[in-house]
């Protein structure tokens with residue numbers, strides 16, 4: 128049939144086209160794409176990931192990063208805080224094992240983070256949305272035996288350094304942990320994780 132050469136030509140064209148698209152796709156998802164991620168202000172407001180360089184943070188420091196119009200608390204935990212989380216105060220918490228859907232799967236652990244050194248959580252109380260205050264070193268006035276945590280001044284909710292809510296307060300759930308990931312150079316990306324990258 129006279130169409131055979133035509134079919135062969137078409138097949139060759141499709142093979143080539145697929146290879147080119149495949150090549151572009153590979154480049155598109157490669158690491159440099161993530162490294163050069165630089166969304167516009169408009170894109171950030173709409174929910175695009177935001178970056179924060181955590182390498183400059185000192186232990187104990189809290190930085191507020193705006194994502195989707197909300198404050199995200201990024202805290203570099205101290206050795207003392209890590210030891211406190213390790214020791215646990217689990218019987219005092221409403222949801223110590225993060226059973227509620229308030230974090231990605233990789234943050235279901237005792238520090239609610241893929242990187243124990245950093246807490247990344249929305250600074251929005253799960254009661255009525257006030258901003259909890261970071262109480263570094265003087266939280267014991269609020270919860271006996273626990274030196275660091277967050278206190279919501281609106282109606283008295285209390286959270287530990289993994290953002291877990293204490294018993295007998297109005298907030299019903301742990302602070303929400305947004306999707307996030309750390310790049311090799313220490314940049315934190317909020318709003319994006321390994322599954323999207």
Ligand code: FES
Nearest residue numbers: 252254255279282
């Ligand atoms: S808004 Fe935080 S306790 Fe009510």
